[in-house]
Amino acid sequence: MSPGTLGIHKEALRNRVRQAEADAGERDERMTTGEQDELKQLRREVAELRRANEILKAASVFFAQEIDRPRTRPSR
Incomplete structure (x- = not known):
């Protein structure tokens, strides 16, 4: 399934994934x-x-x- 089929721009999806990783403590470079x-x-x-x-x-x-x-x- 691609981001386009979800109706989300791929950069928006990438940002959401990065934020979810930061919230889970997997990314220290992001608040x-x-x-x-x-x-x-x-x-x-x-x-x-x-x-x-x-x-x-x-x-x-x-x-x-x-x-x-x-x-x-x-x-x-």
């Missing part, structure tokens, strides 16, 4: 599906933390300017 999922999740977390860090930096600059601004006393 397992679990490792790929974990890497995606960690990259999302890093991006989220970077965004939060930028927001905190901007807020600290804003509040530092507020603290440094001279206060005017209301006239009586």
Whole structure:
């Protein structure tokens, strides 16, 4: 049975076989599906933390300017 009769391009089938081998521990040069999922999740977390860090930096600059601004006393 050839990949074409399965309706799958031969490269796609080859990639699936390689991934299955990696998941079974037979290929060290390729990450397992679990490792790929974990890497995606960690990259999302890093991006989220970077965004939060930028927001905190901007807020600290804003509040530092507020603290440094001279206060005017209301006239009586």
